[in-house]
Structures are given as structure tokens and as C-alpha cells.
Amino acid sequence: xxxxxxxxxxxxxxxxxxxxxxxxxxxxxxxxxxxxxxxxxxxxxxxxxxxxxxxxxxxxxxxxxxxxxxxxxxxxxxxxxxxxxxxxxxxxxxxxxxxxxxxxxxxxxxxxxxxx
Numbered sequence: 047x048x049x050x051x052x053x054x055x056x057x058x059x060x061x062x063x064x065x066x067x068x069x070x071x072x073x074x075x076x077x078x079x080x081x082x083x084x085x086x087x088x089x090x091x092x093x094x095x096x097x098x099x100x101x102x103x104x105x106x107x108x109x110x111x112x113x114x115x116x117x118x119x120x121x122x123x124x125x126x127x128x129x130x131x132x133x134x135x136x137x138x139x140x141x142x143x144x145x146x147x148x149x150x151x152x153x154x155x156x157x158x159x160x161x162x
Contacts, residue, residue, distance in 0.1 A: 073101035096147035115159030
């Protein structure tokens with residue numbers, strides 16, 4: 047009986063962790079998603095993954111965790127502002143969002159000197 051309770055508690059804990067984990071995209075809380083773009087990112091695992099990658103690269107570059115080898119931190123910040131405007135203009139258009147994220151990730155990787 048005690049073993050059964052432990053198993054049930056573990057399963058409930060795993061389910062709760064799974065639900066909590068799904069409410070978070072890379073750079074924002076999906077429970078607070080307000081725009082069509084944010085909803086699309088939260089609904090599509092690939093977009094969420096790209097959001098995670100882009101945010102990680104960006105924050106690493108501006109925080110000095112990764113050296114900006116091509117360009118400057120100011121250029122990275124400016125590119126991010128342009129990217130966010132482009133991304134948000136996509137609304138919920140999946141292909142548009144994929145393109146915006148892919149281009150920004152390529153820019154950020156180039157700024158970090160990756161792939162050269």
C-alpha cells in the first residue's frame with residue numbers, strides 16, 4: 047500500500063512538473079502570452095526552441111559571456127531590436143517566424159565568430 051502511494055505521488059509530481067514546464071517558452075512565460083506571435087511561439091515546439099536559442103545567443107553576447115568577434119555589442123542590440131520588430135510583424139505566421147528566427151540566429155552566430 048505504501049509503495050502504491052509513493053508511485054501515485056511520483057506520477058502526480060511528474061505530471062505537475064510537465065504542466066509547469068509547458069507554460070514557459072525560452073524568453074517569456076507562455077501563461078502571460080498576449081500577442082499572436084507569443085501564442086504561436088508557445089504553441090509550436092520548434093518556434094519555442096528557436097526562441098530559446100536566439101535568446102541564449104543574444105544574452106550571452108550582450109552580457110560578455112561570449113565575445114562579440116564580428117561587430118560590436120551596440121550592433122547586436124540594434125539587430126535584436128530590428129529582429130523583434132520583424133518577428134512581431136509576423137503575427138502567428140509560422141513560416142514568417144521561422145525565417146525571422148533563422149536569420150537572427152545566423153546573425154548572432156556570425157557575431158560570435160561561430161561557423162567561420
